[in-house]
Amino acid sequence: MLTESLDVVDFVVNKGNGVRGLAEMGLQSVPNQYVQPVEERIDGAKVVSDESIPIIDVSSWDDPTVTDSICVASRKYGFFQIINHGIPTEVLEKVQAAAHRFFEMPMEDKIKYKRDLAASGTAKLGTSFSPGKEKVMEWKDYLSLQYFTEGIAAVDWPPICKNEALNYAKMVEVLVRKIYHVLLKGLNLKSFDKTKESLLMSWIAVNFNYYPYCPNPDLTVGVGRHSDGSALTVLLQDDVGGLLVRAPDRCSWIHVPPTKGALVINIGDILQLLSNGIYKSIEHMVVTNQRKTRVSIAIFINPAPHQVVAPLPELLEISGEKPLYREIVFIDYFKYFISKGHDGKATIEWAKI
Ligand SMILES: O=C(O)CCC(=O)C(=O)O
């Protein structure tokens, strides 16, 4: 095997070649570091075809059918797709092309963004999820762009993709306000005001995910089982497919089919915590494939790092329920999330009372 004489971790992680570098070597099989234990592998039998994540046409945000569908999907599946959301297809295509351009640059041009070398704190290139902390590595490279202000992004982000990423992120911000407005109304809470806005959307990260074709899709994962540590996530996937979401039976998986022009929205752990478990942050994962490289763009919408987060008192007052989660500081939650490999729903369990 080509990789027999290769120090895989050194090549992929330390030298910054990523899994893209591995895939480009034309491997017949993946190195051992990428072989998942049997229980983490997905065979087709675990994916159900009689359930699907709703696709919601949001051309009219005030239509009660639309708002109901969003709230019902957020309670049941924790995931939905939206179409006619107002972000032009051209903007989506441009940001996807920009992500390809970034990863497909020669390694010498990308290396300055590598996590441990990056001069700027807001653009970081990495691979897998938590190399060194996880037992098995994930077949994915990523570029994480922290979006604080346009000015910082303009200086820090890679020129090859920054305009497209910024333009897209700004439009997503507008969309997210509309979604929050609907979700809070669905909890009978007062409108989405400035206080809620600062609680729910102060720290935004734009992640470009790059999943190269893989010689052993049945042995590997692109992303392992997890739920997002964010409050809300907006995901743009390309036409390759591979995102699986836990079905309501919590045993099988539902494939989220690529839908042209659609955005996948999912509830993150923080919104599950704030809503005292009403909106569900559902486990999901990404499978790899042998044919085609897949690119997705995930925008994580988070509280500010030092924000204190707990089940919303006004919600507990209305429902008379006891809090299911303790008070946490978001940065502590986030640090715990990345201190280990992906492990299903374990992070939010940590915040349970
Ligand atoms: O690439 C995808 O479809 C999902 C990625 C994901 O779950 C994540 O980045 O948290």
Ligand SMILES: [Fe+2]
């Ligand atoms: Fe995720």
